[in-house]
Amino acid sequence: MNEPATRALPADPTDLTGTGLSAAWVDELVERTLTEDLTGGAPLPREPDIAVSYDVTSAATVPGAQFGTADLVARADGVVAGLPVAARVFTRLAPGAALTAGAADGDRVRRGDVLLTVRGPVRALLAAERSALNIASRASGIATHTRAWADAVAGTGAVVLDTRKTTPGLRPLEKYAVRCGGGSNKRMGLYDVAMVKDNHVAAAGSVAAAVALVRERAPRITVQVECDTVAQVTEAVDAGADFLLLDNMTTDQLREVVALVGDLDVELEATGGLTLAVAREVADTGVDYLSVGALTHSSPILDLALDLREG
Template sequence: MYDRFMALKLIELWLAEDIGNYDLTAQLMVDPSASATFYMNAREPITVAGIEVAATVFQHYDPRVEVKIQAADGQQVDKGTLLMVVSGPAQSLLTAERTALNIIQRLSGIATETRKYVAAIAHTKARLLDTRKTTPGLRMLEKHAAACGGALNHRLGLDNGVMLKDNHIAVCGSISNAVARARQAAPALTKIEVECDRLEQVREAVAAGVDVIMLDNMPIPEMREAVGIVAGRAQLEASGGIRLDTIAAIAETGVDFISTSKPLQSAPAVDIGLDDSF
């Protein structure tokens, strides 16, 4: 779920960026009194994400626009599925069209790509996590899209949990010291995660009583060994170099989570159209 107040702020920026002072073409070519109805549809099979955001783009630009949403975020739809019907002043519909399409195509692209990764590990206990490698300014929406595709959200921001990486550990001198310092000051219910790229670090992290161990860029045989070492005393997250063609084998090692930025960073925008007939 995303923050709708923040989404409205973003929509204002998007519209200002695209329109400038005014939509010259719509002003010149469309009678101000003209009305129209357009149909938003999927031009390929997709997992929907951002349908309410796209609807809000139209209504925020012109409250007179009537929107009928026909699909839900997280829904998998076939080519040709009707997603939304928008009716109202023709000038307004044409002016807001590209902004609305841009965001739903981007977010649905992330959701659709994420769904592929989720499906690849569905036969295991592992769950897919997203990352903080998001487009600046679009994090909450891109993470919403990842969730629509079946992933779980990792940290939304740096204030959402303690993750001790190699440089944090180096500053503190050891994993044990770093964990002890974090335990001393962190809120009582905050989970502590430690990044490990060697098995000896995994052993130290378990001994320190961490909640989650990230196996960073660790070869699959070592991941299996790490699962045995931990033996359920902490949750295990595999990360680094995750690809669609490798994720199943990683999940089969017995890890609890697999985090990857691939669906967020490399997902192509899906093909969604806004037509005058359906």
């Protein structure tokens, strides 16, 4: 299987080094997530005691001076992602909290494993609980789903890609989670790869015209062309495309395209209607990539929980 390398547990569970996530973006996400849960969108006060008082249940039932320890625990087997982001949720409401990592992003975990331990004011831990779990559960669900695809095509040379079918506002986190699961990111947005699709061809008049116009406007950018037929592949290759998106082609058609392209410096991506059941068969055709929108738009969460204990 395509097993990720063993990772040392981070000394600082909030450290974003190596994630590719911007600290500013993560802190904005944490703020937005907490205000959604605690204030209904109003700005969250910086003073922790004031902030956690919005959790009416915890404010009423937990003494303000009570400290405790909580474990973020896996309730199902999977691959974890988003732990540094979840850790920052806790430190936003409890700046002095002590955090200990039990797992690193990208690790396979089993039901019952402790992923993160936090010690701090109990009110703050409980006020942060759902926001931290929502973030880590969503990211870990995507990482777990991606790992299943990566394992399915392991050894073929094909790479599993995500798409732009992401949750609005969560794209950096979701694409990071794909990487944690052993997949790769196709493009982050409309700005970093030119994707010529049927509507662009219709507007420009032909594949060749569309590619030429993109080359004129952005000469250094990678140009990908969507192809539904082998005839369109020939047209796209002749037009100078760098990358072909082979949409809803049969495995026989994919093999034909792989043979047609041969040693040309053109990458091939299979997409459309792919399932885990056929992933290996598709990868064995010789394509470079399988793109799977479901990684980000349909992955179920990984069930995680926060267990408060004494001490």
